[in-house]
Amino acid sequence: xxxxxxxxAAVNGTPAPRIPVFCxxxxxxxxxxxxxxxxxxxxxxxxxxxxxxLRARYGYDNVWSLFYVGKEAELLGCNEILFADDGPxxxxxxxxxxxxxxxxxxxxxxxxxxxxxQETARCLNILRxxxxxxxxxxxYLTASTTLPSILMGMDKWLELLLIGPADVxxxxxxKCSDFYQKEVAAYRAAGANVLVYSTPFGSTSFVxxxxxxxxxxxxxxxxxxxxxxxxxxxYCGMAPFNSVIAQVMDELKINVHYISPLADLAEAxxxxxxxxxxxxxxxxxKMIHWTTEQTRDEVRRLCDIGxxxxxxxxxxxxxxxxVPAANIQAMLDxxxxxxxxx
Amino acid sequence: xxxxxxKAYNEAVFETDKEAAFEVVEAALAGGLTAEDIVFKVVIPAxxxxxxxxxxxxxxxxxxxxxxxxxAAEVTEKMLLSFKQPPEIIGKVVMGTAHGDLHSLGKRIVMxxxxxxxxxxxDLGVNVPAERFVDVAQAENAQVIAISAMMVHTATxxxxxxxxxxxxxxxxxxxxxxxxxxxxxxxxxxxLYQTVGADAWAADGVNAGRIIVDLIRGIKxx
Numbered sequence: 001x002x003x004x005x006x007x008x009a010a011v012n013g014t015p016a017p018r019i020p021v022f023c024x025x026x027x028x029x030x031x032x033x034x035x036x037x038x039x040x041x042x043x044x045x046x047x048x049x050x051x052x053x054l055r056a057r058y059g060y061d062n063v064w065s066l067f068y069v070g071k072e073a074e075l076l077g078c079n080e081i082l083f084a085d086d087g088p089x090x091x092x093x094x095x096x097x098x099x100x101x102x103x104x105x106x107x108x109x110x111x112x113x114x115x116x117x118q119e120t121a122r123c124l125n126i127l128r129x130x131x132x133x134x135x136x137x138x139x140y141l142t143a144s145t146t147l148p149s150i151l152m153g154m155d156k157w158l159e160l161l162l163i164g165p166a167d168v169x170x171x172x173x174x175k176c177s178d179f180y181q182k183e184v185a186a187y188r189a190a191g192a193n194v195l196v197y198s199t200p201f202g203s204t205s206f207v208x209x210x211x212x213x214x215x216x217x218x219x220x221x222x223x224x225x226x227x228x229x230x231x232x233x234x235y236c237g238m239a240p241f242n243s244v245i246a247q248v249m250d251e252l253k254i255n256v257h258y259i260s261p262l263a264d265l266a267e268a269x270x271x272x273x274x275x276x277x278x279x280x281x282x283x284x285x286k287m288i289h290w291t292t293e294q295t296r297d298e299v300r301r302l303c304d305i306g307x308x309x310x311x312x313x314x315x316x317x318x319x320x321x322x323v324p325a326a327n328i329q330a331m332l333d334x335x336x337x338x339x340x341x342x
Numbered sequence: 343x344x345x346x347x348x349k350a351y352n353e354a355v356f357e358t359d360k361e362a363a364f365e366v367v368e369a370a371l372a373g374g375l376t377a378e379d380i381v382f383k384v385v386i387p388a389x390x391x392x393x394x395x396x397x398x399x400x401x402x403x404x405x406x407x408x409x410x411x412x413x414a415a416e417v418t419e420k421m422l423l424s425f426k427q428p429p430e431i432i433g434k435v436v437m438g439t440a441h442g443d444l445h446s447l448g449k450r451i452v453m454x455x456x457x458x459x460x461x462x463x464x465d466l467g468v469n470v471p472a473e474r475f476v477d478v479a480q481a482e483n484a485q486v487i488a489i490s491a492m493m494v495h496t497a498t499x500x501x502x503x504x505x506x507x508x509x510x511x512x513x514x515x516x517x518x519x520x521x522x523x524x525x526x527x528x529x530x531x532x533x534l535y536q537t538v539g540a541d542a543w544a545a546d547g548v549n550a551g552r553i554i555v556d557l558i559r560g561i562k563x564x
Contacts, residue, residue, distance in 0.1 A: 082442065087493055087496065088493065090442070090444055090493070153444075153447075154445060155446050158408050162405055163412070206405065208405060209401075238530075283531070285494060286530065288531070288534075289531070289533070320495065321494075321495060322494065322498060
């Protein structure tokens with residue numbers, strides 16, 4: 001079976017030799033190719049080459065088309081990205097500095113014609129040609145209720161969301177939702193087949209249940225309505241969201257959930273059961289200082305909880321650059337060993 | 343009457359309802375409470391109550407942290423204008439985000455709470471070099487440097503809190519200035535603050551207020 005077949009088996013609960021094993025090594029690419037972050041992320045061929053080399057080295061089941069989270073802000077007019085030598089690039093200048101800028105914010109008619117898309121498209125072409133038939137190609141798409149945080153800053157967004165003028169808030173959300181709809185269509189057309197719907201505000205760690213139901217859920221429904229939920233993964237940016245899984249399954253029909261390392265994995269698996277896929281995620285920040293034995297023990301613990309009854313995937317967050325390669329190797333060795341059904 | 347006011351105010355803050363919180367304050371003033379009463383008997387106990395709730399309640403959320411700080415800061419600012427005498431300031435903290443980090447939300451929540459807790463805050467903004475934290479803390483006679491970092495490399499990198507610790511050591515300031523850190527990476531590894539040489543960390547912006555006040559009191563006692 002190919003890794004894509006194994007993923008499909010895990011979702012459907014059909015026999016497979018092992019669980020799917022996903023790994024997000026985004027910041028390791030520049031080092032792999034001996035480049036600076038700036039040089040590496042300037043070219044889609046570099047990002048594709050980095051992803052393919054890392055996947056070949058460690059043997060996990062997926063590659064990423066994501067450069068860095070600020071890419072979406074670039075598609076909406078951000079011209080300044082802050083690069084570092086030891087971590088991911090960051091949005092350096094917010095597109096929205098005042099509420100007046102919300103009216104001026106333009107969602108491109110055709111995202112694929114935007115200059116900021118071209119390197120992503122180049123990366124996706126290579127990934128699709130090289131491994132598209134056998135491996136998952138992941139894309140990262142930010143929900144309308146979260147995207148404003150990289151357009152205006154998290155504190156300004158929270159202020160607008162909670163106590164700002166509702167008409168201004170809704171205008172921004174409408175534009176962000178329109179953007180999401182176009183972006184997901186572009187990624188699907190370009191060959192991405194695992195679509196990570198990043199929706200931290202879709203967690204009650206960010207807003208209370210009342211606001212989740214009255215404000216966040218309707219916008220998520222709007223985001224997802226035209227394109228549907230095929231290949232969509234519900235992901236709250238590592239925030240726990242067990243309290244809303246049942247509603248998300250019921251109202252959005254999303255059955256693949258990327259569970260926070262801070263959440264109770266057994267509880268999540270109990271809710272999702274055989275209706276979809278529970279993704280057990282390791283706390284890769286702790287892996288910075290763990291020993292290989294500690295890493296292995298944690299993978300074993302997660303697999304022991306999750307793999308019973310199938311419908312389980314092992315995954316990571318965005319593995320920090322400072323995690324030792326030995327721990328990445330130990331994690332993946334353990335995931336294949338303890339995730340085996342044979 | 344005070345008990346009823348405190349309860350109504352706390353409920354409004356818990357529900358992140360700023361308008362309702364201000365209505366409670368206005369009604370309390372009309373009922374005879376002074377501006378000093380509002381700050382010391384309503385707002386500060388409410389911040390303390392929220393600190394306790396957040397620690398106990400796994401479902402406490404970011405919106406509550408944000409609004410607790412926002413409402414407390416706004417009410418306090420308004421009430422201070424009517425104080426008969428300027429309030430006694432507990433101490434001073436120099437605050438900013440780590441070098442390379444532009445995430446200002448955590449800092450804003452902490453600042454809002456500290457304002458209500460009568461702590462002077464020198465806000466250095468975002469993307470602050472390590473030397474600047476120490477230079478300003480020295481110049482301002484601050485008791486605490488507080489650094490917020492939302493990304494692993496800005497929380498643990500060579501130019502963030504670790505460098506501030508090194509400079510404090512080199513200048514012989516470690517007994518006079520304490521270092522506290524906060525931000526997402528520290529939540530995922532509660533031993534991380536020690537790795538970067540901080541004296542303390544806070545799991546959320548509201549509790550950071552309490553931790554900073556404790557550090558200031560410790561410095562002042564010694």
